[in-house]
Amino acid sequence: MTSSPDDWQPSATIETLRQRARLLAAVRAFFAARDVLEVETPILGHAGSTDPHLDSLSLRATTPAGRETLWLQTSPEFHMKRLLAAGSGPIFQLARSFRDGEVGRRHNIEFTMLEWYRPGFSLAALIDECEALIRTLIPAAGPARRRRYRELFREALALDPFTAPLAELQRVAGERGGLDMADSDRDGCLDLLMSLVIEPTLGQDGIDVVVDYPASQAALARKRVDEEGDEVASRFEIYLQGLELANGYDELTDAREQAARFEDDNRQRAALRKPVVDVDRRLIAALAHGMPAGSGVALGIDRLIQLALGKASVAEVMAFPTPRC
């Protein structure tokens, strides 16, 4: 990116930045009233996210241990879970997070994540709390409804994402996207259809909460068996006006299972010819010590502020997005 000194000015107006500050104060008041503790955890860590579809930024630094590689966190999740295991009780954070390559109207490689954890909360209880928070910032958000991942695909594409043969998924995804999906796996095809066909229709007349994702997309969520007998991830995503706002889990607390998923992620990364990421062994140790069962959610606060203020891009609610930083 060539940087020109002519764009020294912020991309958000000063008035927007004032409104942003008011909305962030409202978020803090929301959690203070519910006795959720605000915490600050490091932006740099010895481990990064192994998620095959997240690219972490890393840097070399001189630390007490000498010259080391540190990772810019893609979310504050691992550090916050260590606090939970240490007995923090419910916590929230407004954390700067970094994701390499995520650039566009709804992305900036550096952004603010609102992440919170509720020990003892069911997924349903956390969904209710998410809704309440969204309504605090956007009172006119409209009614909320639960949408099952499977139903969305059936309605929009007449396709069952759990049982359709891979060849069928590849054909439909390839047709919709206008590209060759023959070497893509099930999740690759489903991701494409979700992004291109389903997402734009979500949250258009209210808050849509998508639940029961395929187990292969569980990330750090527990899995369970749904009424059709298929294994699903205990996970939800919240959409408003076609924008994905939040991603919540019934949190995995099993250290062994967590370690296995990290390894599996790194195998997938290697297959995608992406660099293998240092696994967070301290998180595994914290889970082995014992993290209380409960639910947690990460919400892209820049997007929520964008919608609350009726702006067209996250850049319009940030002082200096990456092209201007």
Next chain:
Amino acid sequence: MANYSTNEFKGGLKVMLDGDPCNILENEFVKPGKGQAFNRVKLRNLITGRVWERTFKSGESLEGADVMDLDMEYLYTDGDMWHFMKTDGSFEQYAVDKKAIGDVEKWLKEQAVYTVTLWNDNAIAVSPPNFLELEVVETDPGLKGDTAQGGSKPATLSSGAVVRVPLFINQGEVLRIDTRSGEYVSRA
């Protein structure tokens, strides 16, 4: 030519797609909450002028297209080809065929400067200057005194284009025309 990956796609980048050179208009990064990222890309096919919308897996790449826009002066036509000359003092000439000239044929004026798009050193498209001064070669006689009233009539210009002009315009007058809209601007 170099290859460009989806994260290098931006407006104005020229790439090869399905064998044709294309100009990238827009590149939108799309990604479900957790999962694989894609790029929704709008490109203009520089041969046909059509706009394509294509999806790419993030990280995929396309070969760059050797496409250049150059200023050239229009010289003459021999009936089959239209001949242009670079304005950089090299006197280098390029012949443009009917397909590449397209609609611009009716906006050609000797010695005016056009943008000629070259692909692998062949002319594939020509765009006229935004404004051209052209003589009226045929129109109904002008109506005296009628300078303020609305109303218009067709006039054929020296380049061959037919435009709507005010009623007071006479044959032989030179007019300033906006080539983008094909509209009369003023007397030159």
